[in-house]
Amino acid sequence: MLQAGLLYLALTEPDRRRSLCTDIVLTSRDNLNYVLSELTRLVAETWPKMSQNIRSNLVSLLADLIATKGASVEVLMLHIYRRMSKWLESTDRQSFLLPLTVYTLLRLIPDHNVSVPAPNGSTSSQVTASTASLHSSLIALRQRESNLAIDFIRRYFDRCSQLGRELIRLLHALCRIEPFAQLWQDLFKDISTLSNHFKSVSELLDIMTPQCFTQTLIPHEMEQWIRWMMRNVHCVPGFPVRRYQEFFQVLN
Secondary structure (H helix, E strand, C coil): CHHHHHHHHHHHCHHHHHHHHHHHHHHCCCCCHHHHHHHHHHHHHHHHHCCHHHHHHHHHHHHHHHHCCCCCCHHHHHHHHHCCCCCCCCCCCCCCHHHHHHHHHHHHHHHHHCCCCCCCCCCHHHHHHHHHHHHHHHHHHHHHHHHHHHHHHHHCHHHHHHHCHHHHHHHHHHCCCCCHHHHHHHHHHCHHHCCCCCCCHHHHHCCCCCHHHHHHHCCHHHHHHHHHHHHHCCCCCCCCCHHHHHHHHHHC
């Protein structure tokens, strides 16, 4: 199939990616539904097996598809955000993706604020150098993430408000870290600087966070294991299910 071949080349030949993306758009007869569904399937099922080059090409191809302004990339972006660990890719193009970006960043920033463990079998000088390098990288990454999240929240607070009580909970975990301290004070003392629609934080706490955001907390592997257990494991009294439950401890 032509679309499948073009997609394969776009993922494996980064130098020709832009021209191949143009060919994909021009030859598509279903508004890119086939390409987006295939990319979503690859992210959901084969992401752990992909090489780093393929992952980078996939994200770059996604950026090219977003630039076309005609592709419905919400589902694909949702799956990629669930695969996110220590890198970020963001967009404020659509109302759903903007709060999803903020939600993901606010979840990642605390993970980049932890102490760096020392590698095993290294000398003290090697440990000091590697730890200092990694620590400085985490500080720079955390600062970039924080600035991006703060900018989105202040500029598009009403869009981010659909996160509801989860937005307050995540900000509370960061309220002692700059630059979130000032945002936290503005939120409680003068929310009018952020929004014309909300009069107090209690109105945000009354908004229940939609499931489409909270489901990003579940890794793909855990979701697949849950589905397998629901189909194949009989949870009845006397039936040994502990060995299946231990899988979740490994993921945690």
